[in-house]
Amino acid sequence: MNSKCSIVWHGHSCFQIFYDNKSVMLDPLISGNAKSPCNVDKLEKVDLLLLTHEHKDHIGDTVVISNKFDCPVGIPVGLAEQLITDGLQEKNVLNKIGFNIGGTIEYQAFSVTMVEAFHTTNTVPAVGYIIRLPNNYTIYHSGDTGIFANMQIWGELYPIDLALLPIGGVFTMDERQAAFATTLLKAKKVIPMHWETFPSLAQNTKRFVSEMKKIAPNCEYILAELGKKIMLD
Numbered sequence: 001m002n003s004k005c006s007i008v009w010h011g012h013s014c015f016q017i018f019y020d021n022k023s024v025m026l027d028p029l030i031s032g033n034a035k036s037p038c039n040v041d042k043l044e045k046v047d048l049l050l051l052t053h054e055h056k057d058h059i060g061d062t063v064v065i066s067n068k069f070d071c072p073v074g075i076p077v078g079l080a081e082q083l084i085t086d087g088l089q090e091k092n093v094l095n096k097i098g099f100n101i102g103g104t105i106e107y108q109a110f111s112v113t114m115v116e117a118f119h120t121t122n123t124v125p126a127v128g129y130i131i132r133l134p135n136n137y138t139i140y141h142s143g144d145t146g147i148f149a150n151m152q153i154w155g156e157l158y159p160i161d162l163a164l165l166p167i168g169g170v171f172t173m174d175e176r177q178a179a180f181a182t183t184l185l186k187a188k189k190v191i192p193m194h195w196e197t198f199p200s201l202a203q204n205t206k207r208f209v210s211e212m213k214k215i216a217p218n219c220e221y222i223l224a225e226l227g228k229k230i231m232l233d
Helices: 062-069 080-085 151-157 175-185 206-215
Strands: 005-011 014-019 022-026 048-050 104-107 110-116 127-132 138-141 162-166 189-193 229-231
Touching: 005 189, 022 110, 048 062, 048 110, 151 175, 162 175, 175 189, 175 206
Parallel strands: 022 048, 138 162, 162 189
Antiparallel strands: 005 014, 005 229, 014 022, 104 110, 110 127, 127 138
């Protein structure tokens, strides 16, 4: 049923989710990530961009990609002015002003619910997203965050097939917190993100694998390879 559904990790917190001939990309740090093999000029078509917060390592190539594919950008309310100043076309701000925590936007193949994250920013709150595909496959991208108890609510409300969780520590949750988060979310699978990019972050996934085996043995962990498409089933 889910043979049309796949995901690519482009490094850091940047993922591209594919369903049929449509795709949504989150936190598109590409040209600013020396470890990413991806090139903006060679990207497969992006139909929707989603940003979790205002930090440069998450806004990344948003303006360039949106202008290249003429695609809308989903953002928390309050972030539009900054992006428009940076060159984003005003017409490509999804819902004209963005949307807010708890809100859901339907766009083409994707249903996107914005949820809270716990992470400091200078202006608007950081967020995560729950993305549901037409085949009901459900993906949770936490954005930059520490662990928090409300993750249990998402696990009760939504059947989370795949969780995308940071493990790098320092600026987000670490490997042990991420492993425990999968139990709150009742996630079937998890892909770790936000590691290795900078020297201050965790540089490998060995501890995450160890913590998953101890804390969440029923959740399958996927150690994504940069740029390699993973079929979701």
